[in-house]
Amino acid sequence: MANEAYDAIVVGSGISGGWAAKELTEKGLKVLLLERGPMVEHIKDYKTATLPPWEVPHRGRRTQEQLENHPNLRRDYVLNELNLDWWAHESDSPYVEEKPFTWFRGYQVGGRSLLWGRQSYRWANIDFEANAKEGIAVDWPIRYNDIAPWYSYVEKFIGVSGSKDGLEILPDGEFQPPMPMNCVEEAGAAKIKEHYKGARTWTIGRPANITQPLPGRPGCQYRNKCSLGCPFGGYFSTQASTLPAAMATGNLTLRPWSIVRRLIYDKDTQKATGVEIIDGQTNQTIEFNAKIIFLCASAFNSTAILMRTATDIWPGGLGSSSGELGHNVMDHHFRLGANGTYEGFEDKYYFGRRPTGLYIPRFRNLNGEKRDYLRGFGYQGGASRSGWSRDVAELGFGAPMKDALTEPGPWSMGITAFGEILPYHDNHIRLSDTVKDKWGMEALVMNAEIKENELNMRKDMMNDAAEMLEVAGFKNVRTFDAGYTFGQGIHEMGTARMGRDPKTSVLNGNNQVWEAKNVFVTDGACMTSAAAQNPSLTYMALTARAANFAVEELKKRNL
Numbered sequence: 001m002a003n004e005a006y007d008a009i010v011v012g013s014g015i016s017g018g019w020a021a022k023e024l025t026e027k028g029l030k031v032l033l034l035e036r037g038p039m040v041e042h043i044k045d046y047k048t049a050t051l052p053p054w055e056v057p058h059r060g061r062r063t064q065e066q067l068e069n070h071p072n073l074r075r076d077y078v079l080n081e082l083n084l085d086w087w088a089h090e091s092d093s094p095y096v097e098e099k100p101f102t103w104f105r106g107y108q109v110g111g112r113s114l115l116w117g118r119q120s121y122r123w124a125n126i127d128f129e130a131n132a133k134e135g136i137a138v139d140w141p142i143r144y145n146d147i148a149p150w151y152s153y154v155e156k157f158i159g160v161s162g163s164k165d166g167l168e169i170l171p172d173g174e175f176q177p178p179m180p181m182n183c184v185e186e187a188g189a190a191k192i193k194e195h196y197k198g199a200r201t202w203t204i205g206r207p208a209n210i211t212q213p214l215p216g217r218p219g220c221q222y223r224n225k226c227s228l229g230c231p232f233g234g235y236f237s238t239q240a241s242t243l244p245a246a247m248a249t250g251n252l253t254l255r256p257w258s259i260v261r262r263l264i265y266d267k268d269t270q271k272a273t274g275v276e277i278i279d280g281q282t283n284q285t286i287e288f289n290a291k292i293i294f295l296c297a298s299a300f301n302s303t304a305i306l307m308r309t310a311t312d313i314w315p316g317g318l319g320s321s322s323g324e325l326g327h328n329v330m331d332h333h334f335r336l337g338a339n340g341t342y343e344g345f346e347d348k349y350y351f352g353r354r355p356t357g358l359y360i361p362r363f364r365n366l367n368g369e370k371r372d373y374l375r376g377f378g379y380q381g382g383a384s385r386s387g388w389s390r391d392v393a394e395l396g397f398g399a400p401m402k403d404a405l406t407e408p409g410p411w412s413m414g415i416t417a418f419g420e421i422l423p424y425h426d427n428h429i430r431l432s433d434t435v436k437d438k439w440g441m442e443a444l445v446m447n448a449e450i451k452e453n454e455l456n457m458r459k460d461m462m463n464d465a466a467e468m469l470e471v472a473g474f475k476n477v478r479t480f481d482a483g484y485t486f487g488q489g490i491h492e493m494g495t496a497r498m499g500r501d502p503k504t505s506v507l508n509g510n511n512q513v514w515e516a517k518n519v520f521v522t523d524g525a526c527m528t529s530a531a532a533q534n535p536s537l538t539y540m541a542l543t544a545r546a547a548n549f550a551v552e553e554l555k556k557r558n559l
Helices: 015-026 064-069 125-133 145-156 182-194 240-248 299-307 388-394 398-405 451-472 538-556
Strands: 002-012 029-032 252-256 258-266 271-279 284-296 335-342 359-362 377-385 410-419 428-436 442-447 475-481 516-521
Touching: 002 015, 002 271, 015 029, 015 240, 015 538, 029 240, 029 284, 125 145, 125 451, 145 538, 182 377, 182 410, 258 284, 258 388, 258 516, 271 516, 284 299, 299 428, 299 442, 299 538, 335 377, 335 451, 377 451, 398 428, 410 451, 451 475, 516 538
Parallel strands: 002 029, 002 284, 029 252, 284 516
Antiparallel strands: 258 271, 271 284, 335 410, 335 475, 359 377, 377 410, 428 442
């Protein structure tokens, strides 16, 4: 069944899709925003955000039934009763693990913008140059100066709090006042700076949590319940930020329960004319038409849509002529580091539940240093005081126990490393020949693993963490490695990479599919390498940049 036409269709309403919708509508285009899952209204649908634990049936913890029904979600913290409906259910949307892969997806309006960790870091020029200098994969078609103005544009709108540290490896941005480090973190930072003579830095994390009000967003309340939805708009999400802006233009049509199966491709014009969707509730097939299409369905789902498109022309789908569609899967490997205790500052505490911690930018393989691996890693962590729960297990009674519970415990600190994974061609996804989802679409097959480069890196990731904590004055320092399964970083990237040559890449330097210039891919699929920093800010900047380019090209009648 055909439906009405629009100027633009945006597939996916998460971090990238929300930005595409905002930018295109504000530039005057009539936009259809398609989301495969249900509606989530700002504030109204944050069902557990203000509930105390005792008003939740199982106090927010996972149940035996949930453990049985969610074999993938149970692998990490994401499985709990507080926001279970915001994570895709494996029974409806299965995938195949040819090699172990943990895939956490958010299928609702807002996508994972409701669930993300909010760490918002710019990439440095070295991150865009590394592939070319090291002969890895292909060269990025852009450099830092191409995206820097768009980083600024995005930061001002979403609100990023942070300190300006003057580091080449971690460029400064347009920041709101930083959240404060606590006394132990400040003491450790000073010792690190002195010992390493500025070569390593502890700084406060740069989250998309605002410390000053923005329109419609009074600010962070230091509740640290961000993953439940924020009624205060304290952090950036589609619901709190980009969706209201797009709706205010009067140019947006939002359609939940719209699962995009494929794009409709015209081989004569070499353009996509629209999309074919399955209504998630009625199973009805519907077509929508548009002049331009932005794929922002999350890295793997955007690629899956391309794989199902124009298969009569390219068996591997639209964008597959280079042989790179579905390849070069990346993530950040982590879950290792060190922790320790701190003696002193027993008379000090801190305010609230700060929704960010310390960030330690990459320091390896810089300034001529060469390790037995390429690229590097950063750390996230922080110091805190243990609370009253330490005494509950002792089952003490009477006044002494009550007195003990009024005093916080000793200071401790932990840091976890996040390392770059190289873009290996043989790390790939593809459509299954046998497994289908609830709506009859082919499931994805995952085949990706970390290799020798990352395994060598992990040794430094753990040992360097212990060294820095000891330098910072911590005692009882212990390292840990909880193991890593590909995908656990929830930073899936690659599979439709940008490049300079249609023979070796899927997208050009403006995020256009080489074979269909009116199709733009601006989510994690477009990434050519992974860097060590969290990637979401880069997705947003690339999306705003591509939307501006698309509208200019429309005006010139080039699309």
